[in-house]
Amino acid sequence: MSRLESALEEVSRERIRGASWALSTLARALLEDLEEGYELECDEASRRIESVVRGMASLSNLAWLVRKTCRDREALAESLRGLLSYMDEASSTLAEHAVGLLGGDIVTTISMSSAVLNALVRAGPQAVYVLESRPGGEGAMMAKALAHSGVNASVIPDSALGWALSRSSVAVMGADAVSTGGCVVNKIGSLALASAGRSLGVRVAAVFEAYKSVEVDVCSYEYSIARTYRVEGWGDVFYPVFEPIRLDLIDYLVTDQGVLDSSIDAVRRLRSRFIKYVID
Numbered sequence: 001m002s003r004l005e006s007a008l009e010e011v012s013r014e015r016i017r018g019a020s021w022a023l024s025t026l027a028r029a030l031l032e033d034l035e036e037g038y039e040l041e042c043d044e045a046s047r048r049i050e051s052v053v054r055g056m057a058s059l060s061n062l063a064w065l066v067r068k069t070c071r072d073r074e075a076l077a078e079s080l081r082g083l084l085s086y087m088d089e090a091s092s093t094l095a096e097h098a099v100g101l102l103g104g105d106i107v108t109t110i111s112m113s114s115a116v117l118n119a120l121v122r123a124g125p126q127a128v129y130v131l132e133s134r135p136g137g138e139g140a141m142m143a144k145a146l147a148h149s150g151v152n153a154s155v156i157p158d159s160a161l162g163w164a165l166s167r168s169s170v171a172v173m174g175a176d177a178v179s180t181g182g183c184v185v186n187k188i189g190s191l192a193l194a195s196a197g198r199s200l201g202v203r204v205a206a207v208f209e210a211y212k213s214v215e216v217d218v219c220s221y222e223y224s225i226a227r228t229y230r231v232e233g234w235g236d237v238f239y240p241v242f243e244p245i246r247l248d249l250i251d252y253l254v255t256d257q258g259v260l261d262s263s264i265d266a267v268r269r270l271r272s273r274f275i276k277y278v279i280d
Helices: 003-013 019-035 042-051 057-069 073-102 114-123 138-148 158-165 190-199 264-279
Strands: 106-110 127-131 153-156 170-173 177-179 183-187 203-207 226-231 235-240 242-246 252-255 258-261
Touching (some): 003 019, 003 042, 019 073, 019 114, 057 073, 057 177, 057 264, 073 203, 073 252, 106 114, 106 158, 114 203, 127 158, 170 183, 183 190, 190 203
Parallel strands (some): 106 127, 106 170, 170 203, 203 252
Antiparallel strands (some): 183 242, 226 235
């Protein structure tokens, strides 16, 4: 079994770690296959990478990269090295840009995002309310990671969203995809966070790296994965894992390329600079 095959299986089973981890895992596996001389079926590899977690922009970009350069193995390998290098730099650069927006404030956030985690640790907010983020409960992992890094973080029930926002100055979410179609796609519950933040006069920020920007239209529910969880006294309930949040509900895009306005043009420029770095 190739390293890519094993990595695809691992990514398909994962329920907590998100877009950055999935991209790094698959890109490294693909690069190792190329370096070891494994014969790559370009179209099949691209299709499976893009479909393993439908709607995750980082994987759509990796699939695009495979389609673009796969006929030249060395060009693909070099692009993968460029991508992994970009990822290494993007995390710290993004965190630096977040300081002015998130430092010293009280923040409400949702789910588990490595980009948000690194940004909050670097910014040093006064306090962070982390929504429990059910189904899944990723908020507990996020709060533990923040607390371990010295951030004053606490888990709150999802139903306490309004209470938390009324005490916060910034609402923060990560992103599994940011589309030139005009939306951010993130964990279910993010739309409520953005909508409530807007109605309460709280600034709303999406925090993500440029490799999560995509030209594919991921703003419809058809791209979401559905899972189930058990409700006591009822049974299994289906729920969408991701949901779209319109860019006009978001005030800032905090990225490795700076703090941007939440416009389609800004997303296009962000993606264009990222593509140029990886390909050129």
